[in-house]
Amino acid sequence: MKNAIKNQIVVPHRSPRRFYGHGIPGVDLEQLAGKLIVVEGSDGSGRSTQIKLLVEWMEGTGHATVQVGLKRSTLVSEELEQAQQGNILSRTTLSLFYATDFADQLENIILPALKAGFVVLADRYIYTLMARDMVRGMDEGWLKNLYGVALEPDVVFYLNVLPEELVQRSFAKNASLDYWESGMDLGLSRDMFDSFMKYQTTMQATFRRLQASYGFTIVNGMRSGEVVNAELRKKIGVVMAGK
Amino acid sequence: MKTFAELNFPGRLIAVEGLDGSGKSTQIYLLKRWLELQDLKVYFSEWNSSELVKSATSKGKKRELLTPTTFSLIHATDFADRYERHLVPLLRAGYLVLCDRYIFTAFGRDVTRGCPPEWVRGLYSFAALPDLTFFFKSDLEVSLKRILDGRPQLKYFEAGMDLRLSTDPYESFRIFQGRILEQYLAMSTEFNFLVMDANQLVEKQQAIVRDLVAKRIDLARFHRAKQPRVPASSSPRRKGKGEEPVP
Numbered sequence: 001m002k003n004a005i006k007n008q009i010v011v012p013h014r015s016p017r018r019f020y021g022h023g024i025p026g027v028d029l030e031q032l033a034g035k036l037i038v039v040e041g042s043d044g045s046g047r048s049t050q051i052k053l054l055v056e057w058m059e060g061t062g063h064a065t066v067q068v069g070l071k072r073s074t075l076v077s078e079e080l081e082q083a084q085q086g087n088i089l090s091r092t093t094l095s096l097f098y099a100t101d102f103a104d105q106l107e108n109i110i111l112p113a114l115k116a117g118f119v120v121l122a123d124r125y126i127y128t129l130m131a132r133d134m135v136r137g138m139d140e141g142w143l144k145n146l147y148g149v150a151l152e153p154d155v156v157f158y159l160n161v162l163p164e165e166l167v168q169r170s171f172a173k174n175a176s177l178d179y180w181e182s183g184m185d186l187g188l189s190r191d192m193f194d195s196f197m198k199y200q201t202t203m204q205a206t207f208r209r210l211q212a213s214y215g216f217t218i219v220n221g222m223r224s225g226e227v228v229n230a231e232l233r234k235k236i237g238v239v240m241a242g243k
Numbered sequence: 244m245k246t247f248a249e250l251n252f253p254g255r256l257i258a259v260e261g262l263d264g265s266g267k268s269t270q271i272y273l274l275k276r277w278l279e280l281q282d283l284k285v286y287f288s289e290w291n292s293s294e295l296v297k298s299a300t301s302k303g304k305k306r307e308l309l310t311p312t313t314f315s316l317i318h319a320t321d322f323a324d325r326y327e328r329h330l331v332p333l334l335r336a337g338y339l340v341l342c343d344r345y346i347f348t349a350f351g352r353d354v355t356r357g358c359p360p361e362w363v364r365g366l367y368s369f370a371a372l373p374d375l376t377f378f379f380k381s382d383l384e385v386s387l388k389r390i391l392d393g394r395p396q397l398k399y400f401e402a403g404m405d406l407r408l409s410t411d412p413y414e415s416f417r418i419f420q421g422r423i424l425e426q427y428l429a430m431s432t433e434f435n436f437l438v439m440d441a442n443q444l445v446e447k448q449q450a451i452v453r454d455l456v457a458k459r460i461d462l463a464r465f466h467r468a469k470q471p472r473v474p475a476s477s478s479p480r481r482k483g484k485g486e487e488p489v490p
Contacts, residue, residue, distance in 0.1 A: 021362065022359040076317070079298055096319050099316050100317050145368075
């Protein structure tokens with residue numbers, strides 16, 4: 001842009017796209033001009049804070065953004081919330097319900113936004129869903145087929161925070177531990193604190209396993225929000241430039 | 244994929260498949276009555292899905308929010324719910340479970356909508372195969388006539404309107420059903436369908452159904468008066484490969 005003298009807007013570089021598996025029928029990947037950036041991590045890892053900062057930065061630098069996250073679909077979010085509250089669905093059912101929620105957002109928000117050249121910031125993606133199910137004994141091959149519908153993001157950040165620190169942050173924020181984030185449905189321990197520690201440790205190990213297949217960028221989330229955000233920006237800058 | 248018998252479940256699952264209007268529901272109802280009158284432990288799965296899943300599904304349908312992928316996923320969710328909450332416990336308890344439609348309905352319908360066959364099969368791979376699957380093969384025109392004569396108001400997804408086959412719901416339904424029939428026929432050998440000539444008289448078909456059920460399943464074992472036996476101890480029937488009697 002010659003006439004944009006002081007303007008430093010970077011036009012995102014186009015990079016090849018693919019679905020993890022069979023994908024969504026009838027989608028032309030060539031048309032997806034935008035960028036898909038995923039931030040993964042446990043509750044308390046600073047995901048939402050980071051995404052908020054990234055949106056500000058993105059918009060400041062001239063990029064249109066859209067945000068997605070788990071349990072936000074028009075189709076099933078309410079029912080999914082209720083299902084979780086009541087803990088009434090069995091494992092495969094809940095897993096497929098979450099996949100429906102994901103696919104609905106993928107088709108109705110993520111893909112159209114990418115087509116329109118937006119930067120899509122996803123507060124968690126298929127990896128959390130897969131890890132949760134894997135920890136609960138579901139077959140990895142089955143999950144890979146299920147989430148073969150998903151588009152491969154341009155970058156996935158995993159905010160790594162030790163369970164000990166997650167506990168502290170959780171108490172600072174809510175003064176209590178969440179039932180599901182403590183993995184109480186697994187019967188690891190009747191003591192919620194113990195259960196939380198065990199569950200989060202197992203989840204982190206599972207994420208490390210998934211990292212081998214899906215290549216996340218692991219970010220040390222134990223540092224201050226600003227420091228973490230600076231690292232994310234730097235890495236996103238590289239992705240936008242298509243390097 | 245294995246059948247419930249192969250997985251050593253004490254119960255047995257019998258499924259009927261076929262197009263709308265093929266008469267399969269009549270046949271499975273008559274089979275149910277016959278089994279009940281012999282005082283056997285029978286459960287006819289009426290697909291009582293949980294309110295939650297039902298609410299999401301009907302919302303998606305009413306508001307036409309579904310794509311082929313989400314249509315497939317929400318129905319898989321619904322099936323999983325019924326499978327885990329009803330079918331598996333009943334089969335573990337040694338029931339004869341009768342299902343009006345099973346996973347093959349989803350295979351036919353979703354693949355016709357454009358979902359990759361391997362993906363759809365993968366979704367349902369948590370479910371065991373029926374011990375017997377009757378496929379009611381009728382002439383497309385006969386089935387269409389039965390449905391279209393009796394129930395003129397076709398629903399959007401039911402008519403396959405989302406596939407944009409035709410702007411006329413009736414024409415769309417015809418094309419859609421025709422494609423589903425092709426899928427059924429293609430699956431027939433792979434899944435050992437017992438192919439029934441659905442153009443025959445009701446009684447004639449039922450006689451064949453009862454005969455096949457009695458031959459393939461040791462019905463005496465399901466008598467209410469008897470104590471359930473240990474699951475692995477007795478295999479009620481041995482199904483040879485390639486043994487596929489066509490009436």
